[in-house]
Amino acid sequence: QKEVEQNSGPLSVPEGAIASLNCTYSDRVSQSFFWYRQYSGKSPELIMSIYSNGDKEDGRFTAQLNKASQYVSLLIRDSQPSDSATYLCAVNHGGSNYKLTFGKGTLLTVNP
Amino acid sequence: DTAVSQTPKYLVTQMGNDKSIKCEQNLGHDTMYWYKQDSKKFLKIMFSYNNKELIINETVPNRFSPKSPDKAHLNLHINSLELGDSAVYFCASSPIGLSSATGELFFGEGSRLTVL
Numbered sequence: 001q002k003e004v005e006q007n008s009g010p011l012s013v014p015e016g017a018i019a020s021l022n023c024t025y026s027d028r029v030s031q032s033f034f035w036y037r038q039y040s041g042k043s044p045e046l047i048m049s050i051y052s053n054g055d056k057e058d059g060r061f062t063a064q065l066n067k068a069s070q071y072v073s074l075l076i077r078d079s080q081p082s083d084s085a086t087y088l089c090a091v092n093h094g095g096s097n098y099k100l101t102f103g104k105g106t107l108l109t110v111n112p
Numbered sequence: 113d114t115a116v117s118q119t120p121k122y123l124v125t126q127m128g129n130d131k132s133i134k135c136e137q138n139l140g141h142d143t144m145y146w147y148k149q150d151s152k153k154f155l156k157i158m159f160s161y162n163n164k165e166l167i168i169n170e171t172v173p174n175r176f177s178p179k180s181p182d183k184a185h186l187n188l189h190i191n192s193l194e195l196g197d198s199a200v201y202f203c204a205s206s207p208i209g210l211s212s213a214t215g216e217l218f219f220g221e222g223s224r225l226t227v228l
Binding site: 034036038042043044045046049086088096098099100101102104105 | 143145152153154155156157160162167168170202216217219220221222
């Protein structure tokens with residue numbers, strides 16, 4: 001099993017809809033979970049971090065973590081064309097403080 | 113003022129050559145990283161350094177040699193370049209590993225290496 005898995009997409013949603021991005025991870029020791037956004041030709045930027053089971057909301061973004069299922073997701077409400085990007089799930093695999101393991105990313109396209 | 117800066121942004125070179133990429137951060141962070149992003153956008157860690165000390169070496173060929181002269185700089189030297197080395201190399205930093213409040217990695221703009 002890959003360390004961090006995501007559906008590669010592309011995921012296409014209409015403007016104003018909810019985009020749902022999913023990620024699973026293999027190591028139960030992992031403690032820190034992140035969602036990064038990467039626009040084409042740019043560097044990744046952090047949009048959400050989550051450390052405890054449950055939901056964490058920040059504006060239009062909600063991260064959800066379920067450690068028992070080894071699952072983390074990102075919901076984007078009221079999707080905008082500017083949200084079109086690749087979303088990378090990242091996990092401190094093995095509980096390491098010095099290694100962030102990324103999934104292969106999900107390409108999201110929001111259609112006007 | 114750029115927080116994490118890498119130079120050069122683009123390198124085009126022939127197989128077998130040697131090249132270096134430099135990285136500097138002015139955020140006062142203790143930890144720096146090199147990540148490689150291949151053509152399929154897969155971002156994979158290569159090295160991490162904490163306060164000039166190598167912490168992670170992720171089974172990278174020894175043609176790749178990182179050097180950290182001080183905690184604000186992490187350079188990457190690549191010997192005998194191969195076609196498969198073509199990728200975007202990202203430098204990143206974080207305050208104290210990932211144990212800071214956000215665990216955020218601050219990425220440089222990337223250096224696109226093309227090996228012909």
